[in-house]
Amino acid sequence: MELSPIGLVHSGIRFRSDMPVQGVDAEIEIFSRYAGGLSGIEENSHLILVCWMHEAGRDVLTAVARKVSGDLPEKGVFSLRSPVRPNPLSVSVVRLCGVRDERFLALANVDLIDGTPVIDIKPYQTGWDCVFSATGHDRTEKIRKMGPGEYRAGLIREAVNYHGELCPGVAVGVRIAEAATRIFERDLRHPQVSVAPGPDPCIADALIGITGASPGNRRLGCSGGDRYVLSCAGKEAVFILREVPESVDAILAAGEASLFDCAVHSRPQQRR
Incomplete structure (x- = not known):
């Protein structure tokens, strides 16, 4: 398995502990050799952003949602959105606010620190990706x-x-x-x-x-x-x-x- 970053996150947040739960506005720089892949992207209001959380631990299978409270019950990482996991991929839905110079994307609701490698971008499609009837744990x-x-x-x-x-x-x-x-x-x-x-x-x-x-x-x-x-x-x-x-x-x-x-x-x- 071989992954090659297609770009980088430019964010005002440099430390994971400073990241708000709802994320921040940030810019994604797509490397020049991949810029052609952005053709038509401005037609979408939201995108699915796949990144590699390069500072996350990879040897943890249970964790606590510490951004909310450190005394919540411990759960398996596959039932949490914690950055620590065997393969620290981040998959998040972000809002596309604009495109600059054909390879810089202005985004909202980005919960990734500055310098995070971008692995892939996909258009968010309401009819397929939104499951309004989905249920989860009692919050x-x-x-x-x-x-x-x-x-x-x-x-x-x-x-x-x-x-x-x-x-x-x-x-x-x-x-x-x-x-x-x-x-x-x-x-x-x-x-x-x-x-x-x-x-x-x-x-x-x-x-x-x-x-x-x-x-x-x-x-x-x-x-x-x-x-x-x-x-x-x-x-x-x-x-x-x-x-x-x-x-x-x-x-x-x-x-x-x-x-x-x-x-x-x-x-x-x-x-x-």
Whole structure:
């Protein structure tokens, strides 16, 4: 087996310990002899980036998601996205922001340190690569150990991945999701969490992207009014919007009480 790097990552992050969970903006330099392979790449909004994590250990089979918390349970590396693994390949979906001089790619959400060798690039194709119905482990314990800023960043990414942009409606959906997580004390992707969005389609998209609710899994309904309702295990949280700022930054900085009224009720549990 022989791998030849096709380029390098140029990132402002030089140490693995400094890398945010959500990654950073970075530039990929493709070596001149491979530049022809980029023809047509600007037609894609997102790419699959395959890199070699050259500073990662290769003799580890169990690890902890330490970027979240050092006291989370240890798991096998094949059930984690840890850089330490027998063959330290990084496979990640990144957003293409632009192409410069026919061989430099401006990317967002890159979680690779400066100087990381690039092995391959593929176009991300929604119909094939997105499995919206996919399930994974319950992230409740991990969420509890996250800082509020880190958790919000994750919610924003899930909402934007589904909706397409961070607009005011998506920002409101993120704030509702933050409050619901606190109320239910549970990962909102849990099968017991259901959503009945109100009339704003952007807020609805955000809540769907964050929770994974759909009509097919019977977790998505309709509130039938101007309310946004999330339910879980006999508890219902009803959100009614107040005057919402027009700026995303203002929405993310505002106190919850200025954005919406929230009432929590008990409700009978339904059998699925």
